[in-house]
Amino acid sequence: MDTFISNFFDIDIVVEVLPQLLLGLKNTLILSLIAVPGGVFAGLVIAVLFSLRKKALTVPLIVYIDFLRAFPPLVLLIFVYYGLPFLGLELSAMSAVILALLLNTSAYFAEVIRAGIESVPRGQIEAARATGLTGWTTLVQVVLPQAVRNILPDLISNILETIKLTSLASVVTLPELLRAARLAQGNLFNSTPLIAAALIYLALLWPLVRLITRLERRSLSA
Template sequence: MEEIVYYFFNISVIKEVFPYVIDGLLVTILLSAWVIPLGIASGLLVAVLGFVVKNRLVKWSLIAYIDFFRAFPPLVLLIFLYTGLPYLNVELSALQCVALGFMLNNSSYFGEIFRAGLRSVHKGQREAALSTGMKRWQVLWYVEIPQAVRNVFPDLVSNGIEVVKLTTIASVVAVPEMLYAARTAQSMLYNPTPIVLAAAIYLVLLLPMVIALGKLEKRQRVQQVKV
C-alpha cells in the first residue's frame, strides 16, 4: 500500500509539479477554445454545402471527404502534417499543425451531426419561410440552422467533450498541453504521480459536463415523446 501511495499519490510530488501541470491545463483550454470552434465552423460549412448544393460531383466529394477523415486516425494525421509538410516546403508550427489536423478530423464529425440536424427540420418549415418572400440563404440561416442546432445540441456537446479529450495527442508534436507537462514531470522525477494528477484534473473538468449532457439528452427525449 505504501508503494502505491508513493508512486501514484505522492503528495510531495503533486505539490512540486502542480504549477507546471496547471500551465499545461491552460494550454489545453486554449487549444480546445481554438480547435472546437474551427471544427464546428468547418463542419457546418460541409453540412450546408451537402444540404444545399445539388451537383452530384460536389455531393460525392463531400461524402468522400467526410468518410476519409472519419476513418483516418487523428494521431497519424497529426504526425503526417508535422513531419510530412516540411518535405513540401510548408512550414507550420506544432500548434498550427494541431489546429489544421483537428479541423480536418472534427469537421467530418461535426459535419455529420449538422447534416442530421438539417435533415431533421421538416421541409414545410422551409416552404413556409420561402412563401413569405425570404431568400434561400435567409431561410437556411434564420430558420433551418437554428432548429438543426437545437435538435442535435446534445450531440454537438458530446463531440466537443471528445475533442477536449483528443487534445492529449497534441503532446506527440511537443505542444505543451497538460499531458505533455505531466509526462515531462514524470520523466524528470521518475514517478507517475503527475500522470495521475493530470487524469484527476481531466476527470474534475469533464465529469460534470458528461453528467449535464446526460440530463440534457434525457430532457430532449422527454420533449420528443411529448411532441
C-alpha cells in the first residue's frame, strides 16, 4: 500500500509540480476559451445557412459536417500542424490546435444547432411571419431561443467534450495540462502528476457534468 501511495498519491510531488501543472492549466483554459465560443459561433453560422435550404449551400455543408465528424480529431490535428507547412502555411502549435479544434467542434455544434432549429414547429415560424416579422427577425427572436432551449443539454455536452479535446495539444508539444503532467511524470519517474492533472480536470469539468444531468432531468419531467 505504501508503494502504491508513493507512486500515485505523493503529496510532496504534488506540491513540487503544482506550478508546472498550473501553467499547463492556463494553456488548457486559453484553448477552451477560444475553441468553445468559436466552435459555437461557427456551428451557428453553418446551421443557419443550412436552414435556408439552398441546394448550392446544402450539399457542401452536409459534406463539411459529415466529413469533419467522421475524421478523427487527432489525425486532423497532425495534418494541420505537420501537413500544412508543405502547402506553405506554417502555424504555431497554439494556432494549429485552435484551428483543428474549431474545424472539428464547428461540425458537431452545427449538427446540434441544426437539430434544434428543426425542432421548432413550422407553425410558429409561419405565425411569426404572418405578424409582419422578417425572416431574420423570426430566426433571432422566435426560432433560435426555442432551439437553444431544446438542445441545451446536448450543447453543454459538446462544450464538455471540446474542453477534453484540448488534451490532444500534447501531441504537438503544446504544454497544456496533460503534457505538463506527462513531462513531470517523466522527470520524476512517478505517476502522481498524472493523478493530480486528472483531479484538476475533474474539478474543472464536474460542474458541467452536473449541469447536464440537471437539464436532462428537467427536460424529462417537463
